[in-house]
Amino acid sequence: MASGHASDAAVSGIRADGARAVTAGRILTGRPGEELTDGCLVFDTEQIRWVGPRADLPAEYAQLRIEEYPDATILPGLVETHAHLGSRPGGGPRVPDAGRHAQAWNALHSVHVLRQLGSMGITSAQSLGSRFYTDVAVREAVAQGLLDGPRIVAAGPMITTTGGHDWADGAEVDSLDDIRHAVREHHKAGTDVIKAAVTGGFFTPGSAQWRAQFSTEEIRVLVDEAHRLGKPVAVHAHGTEGIERAVDAGVDYIAHGTFISDDGTTRFEPALADRIAEAGIYVDVAAPPSYPPVPGETIAPRALDLYRRGVRIVTGHDIGAVIPAHAYLFGLYQLEEAGIPRPEILTAATSRAAAAIGLAGVTGVLAPEYQADFLVVDGNPLDGLAALERKDLIVMRGRTFVPDPVPEYHGRGTGDGAPASPDSVLARRGRDLERSRSQRW
Ligand SMILES: [Zn+2]
Known part of the structure; x- marks a missing residue:
């Protein structure tokens, strides 16, 4: 069992202490105007440990398998x-x-x-x-x-x-x-x-x-x-x-x-x-x-x-x-x-x-000791905010968040949750009854 866990960790790039490393073409740290090219972010199951140019990654993290997103941007959640x-x-x-x-x-x-x-x-x-x-x-x-x-x-x-x-x-x-x-x-x-x-x-x-x-x-x-x-x-x-x-x-x-x-x-x-x-x-x-x-x-x-x-x-x-x-x-x-x-x-x-x-000082900035809340998005949101629609990775408090499907939005209320009109309730009931008549078992 123990070796199985170890190999799982190696495959996902997660070290026994929970540390992971992600690289991207750029990192927007959340501080106005601060941007890193070929950046790397090291985080554990709670907070950010290190952020900087990939070339400067400290030796203590050299063993981490790096999750690479070359055309992407890392930015705060x-x-x-x-x-x-x-x-x-x-x-x-x-x-x-x-x-x-x-x-x-x-x-x-x-x-x-x-x-x-x-x-x-x-x-x-x-x-x-x-x-x-x-x-x-x-x-x-x-x-x-x-x-x-x-x-x-x-x-x-x-x-x-x-x-x-x-x-x-x-x-x-x-x-x-x-x-x-x-x-x-x-x-x-x-x-x-x-x-x-x-x-x-x-x-x-x-x-x-x-x-x-x-x-x-x-x-x-x-x-x-x-x-x-x-x-x-x-x-x-x-x-x-x-x-x-x-x-x-x-x-x-x-x-x-x-x-x-x-x-x-x-x-x-x-x-x-x-x-x-x-x-x-x-x-x-x-x-x-x-x-x-x-x-x-x-x-x-x-x-x-x-x-x-x-x-x-x-x-x-x-x-x-x-x-x-x-x-x-x-x-x-x-x-x-x-x-x-x-x-x-x-x-x-x-x-x-x-x-x-x-939450100043807690989240919203990608820097050591801040909570590991960040996104990896395809492209550069500074070139077009639509990059925020293409999320490769969502991390909250150091853990990958698996998103649910989200409907598209067209600028108006969606009507979800609105009560059905009596007409549609009756119409549906009629269709259900119609189908139910074919069931004889
Ligand atoms: Zn309100």
């Missing part, structure tokens, strides 16, 4: 900064009382989204709103090796006002004490980050996206309590009023940053963007143009405007409930179309995104 793992609105088992399965379904859907994210080459994802604290449980299951998938940074249920945006899946609060209590409850349940909805949202009926839901004082209490517990604060903010209050209150991350003014139209505010840039607040900008689906209104996040004002933009797509995981690259293409340079997009999707979700 992609990061999604704004995901929702739970089931989409209206989703669930098609049974008389779907409600009794709500928690189990939420968990199963979360595992599905987790796997889809991993299959896109995403090695870390931040969950910004999850009913039942499912994201915390998923994070733990991944960390404890029960599930293979990206590292999860978990927010638990979004904190909102009673009846406010995402109230059905969120934690409703109405006073300063409520806010402190909700933050402490989230801490107790094991969240990493606190997420609050400071304006209305598009998927909550009756919501006013242009209005703030909380006063500046309320947001400040939330931020102070979260920071006291060592947790960053991410806020959902479409309206300019809410963005302004969030900046005043000292939040760390803005989701959407849509700049919807009081008359319901979007109007970019350069002075406010400058304050966001100065404060170093991250803003996610990668949701597809079909989002949110409001006919005749363009509220696409002002990615280029924000970038030009020096705001730290990151690749959060609001993936999960409404936007499928396979829309990730579409979001990056869209940033390029908007005029953002490719190197900036790759930084926004890797090292900066890692920092935005509290």
Whole structure:
């Protein structure tokens, strides 16, 4: 048996201590502008041990069988900064009382989204709103090796006002004490980050996206309590009023940053963007143009405007409930179309995104002692982002991740998970009965 294991290891290039070596035509380290030609990366079952030109490989690694990808690029694993793992609105088992399965379904859907994210080459994802604290449980299951998938940074249920945006899946609060209590409850349940909805949202009926839901004082209490517990604060903010209050209150991350003014139209505010840039607040900008689906209104996040004002933009797509995981690259293409340079997009999707979700120094950069989270892609993503679609190898925390099939994305919701119309249910039933009549045994 022992010799069998040894030869397995030799064949796969894995040493007894778990070390592996991968070479590629180039390595993008994730640090802006840093690129190695004919690079080599040595890693073990957790972290990166060595990165450099292949010619300089230290003698201690000379015995490793090298996995060679001459025409490929090694780059840090992609990061999604704004995901929702739970089931989409209206989703669930098609049974008389779907409600009794709500928690189990939420968990199963979360595992599905987790796997889809991993299959896109995403090695870390931040969950910004999850009913039942499912994201915390998923994070733990991944960390404890029960599930293979990206590292999860978990927010638990979004904190909102009673009846406010995402109230059905969120934690409703109405006073300063409520806010402190909700933050402490989230801490107790094991969240990493606190997420609050400071304006209305598009998927909550009756919501006013242009209005703030909380006063500046309320947001400040939330931020102070979260920071006291060592947790960053991410806020959902479409309206300019809410963005302004969030900046005043000292939040760390803005989701959407849509700049919807009081008359319901979007109007970019350069002075406010400058304050966001100065404060170093991250803003996610990668949701597809079909989002949110409001006919005749363009509220696409002002990615280029924000970038030009020096705001730290990151690749959060609001993936999960409404936007499928396979829309990730579409979001990056869209940033390029908007005029953002490719190197900036790759930084926004890797090292900066890692920092935005509290993982600076842990992942997002290919350097010794960082976690071994990386991709090998065919071609050079600096010559064309489509190289990110051709993944030869996905490694998460030092282990090869075997991807599931991922559907193609064409810029719209896929309709997966949508309930079948009664017509199609009846039609299918008719066809099933028709076939069943031929069975006599
Ligand atoms: Zn969201």
